Amino acid sequence: MNTxxxxxxxxxxxxxxxxxxYLFIFLWSxxxxxxxxxxxxxxxxxxxxxxxxxxxDTRAADEKPMHKVYLDAYYIGKxxxxxxxxxEFWKQQSDAARTPENFSxxxxxxxWPARAAQFPNHPIVGISWHDANAYAVWKGMRLPTExxxxxxxxxxxxxxxxxxxxxxxYANTDADDDGYQHRIAPVGSFPKGKSYYGVMDMAxxxxxxxxxxxxxxxxxxxxxxxxxxxxxNPTGPDVGSWRVLRGGSWIxxxxxxxxxxxxxxxPNLKTSFVGFRLAKTAQKTTK
Ligand SMILES: [Ca+2]
Numbered sequence: 001m002n003t004x005x006x007x008x009x010x011x012x013x014x015x016x017x018x019x020x021x022y023l024f025i026f027l028w029s030x031x032x033x034x035x036x037x038x039x040x041x042x043x044x045x046x047x048x049x050x051x052x053x054x055x056x057d058t059r060a061a062d063e064k065p066m067h068k069v070y071l072d073a074y075y076i077g078k079x080x081x082x083x084x085x086x087x088e089f090w091k092q093q094s095d096a097a098r099t100p101e102n103f104s105x106x107x108x109x110x111x112w113p114a115r116a117a118q119f120p121n122h123p124i125v126g127i128s129w130h131d132a133n134a135y136a137v138w139k140g141m142r143l144p145t146e147x148x149x150x151x152x153x154x155x156x157x158x159x160x161x162x163x164x165x166x167x168x169x170y171a172n173t174d175a176d177d178d179g180y181q182h183r184i185a186p187v188g189s190f191p192k193g194k195s196y197y198g199v200m201d202m203a204x205x206x207x208x209x210x211x212x213x214x215x216x217x218x219x220x221x222x223x224x225x226x227x228x229x230x231x232x233n234p235t236g237p238d239v240g241s242w243r244v245l246r247g248g249s250w251i252x253x254x255x256x257x258x259x260x261x262x263x264x265x266x267p268n269l270k271t272s273f274v275g276f277r278l279a280k281t282a283q284k285t286t287k
Pocket of ligand 1: 201203204205206207208246247248
């Protein structure tokens with residue numbers, strides 16, 4: 001009888017301790033999600049300070065050599081800037097020259113400003129580097145540097161694409177199996193394609209202007225062990241003709257949508273396949 005009672009008591013206690021454990025985990029996850037929600041305000045994702053590997057020794061010539069780069073903590077836009085977001089800026093502009101390019105011949109992109117109401121969640125396109133930069137300043141932010149862009153896309157395990165190293169239909173590219181053939185997709189349409197840090201559309205949809213001037217030998221220069229080598233928070237060459245774009249787009253094959261691929265255009269060009277996302281430096285906090 002006593003033995004039976006002891007066993008029964010033990011079995012009764014076990015569910016209670018399990019309930020307590022799950023209650024603790026539940027409360028803890030509530031706290032965590034509150035923290036995550038606070039950090040995700042304005043859809044900016046915090047990329048922690050640290051070193052990552054930039055460039056590739058096995059892909060295009062201007063991606064060589066692979067080299068380590070240290071970046072301070074920063075925020076980067078979870079999504080490409082949308083038509084609806086850009087429209088708020090556009091309404092403030094008196095300069096008609098800042099009107100995004102119209103694409104009447106591409107009805108799935110359309111003319112501005114009707115485009116903003118028709119496709120509010122599509123990434124803004126038809127804007128120059130100067131337009132993108134002006135919007136970022138208006139928002140109290142800036143464009144990501146080329147290094148910041150690559151770290152946010154690549155993570156710390158050197159992924160070829162934001163989701164990993166295998167070719168998957170997880171991005172809006174020039175492919176027949178992504179669901180958006182020959183057209184732009186609303187931002188965030190490919191959650192499986194998010195980067196290690198949770199950043200969306202770092203492969204495909206629209207190319208993204210970065211802050212840096214382009215130079216095909218910049219990595220070579222920056223990998224020299226000379227004192228001038230910008231191992232920390234590199235901001236690109238001092239001068240140039242083209243601005244760097246990253247990530248590939250809806251008109252590109254997936255090879256051009258890799259985390260390391262470097263593209264460049266004149267900064268005043270406005271096309272149907274180029275947009276941008278925001279960045280800002282994270283405030284340093286003391287523990
Ligand atoms: Ca993109």
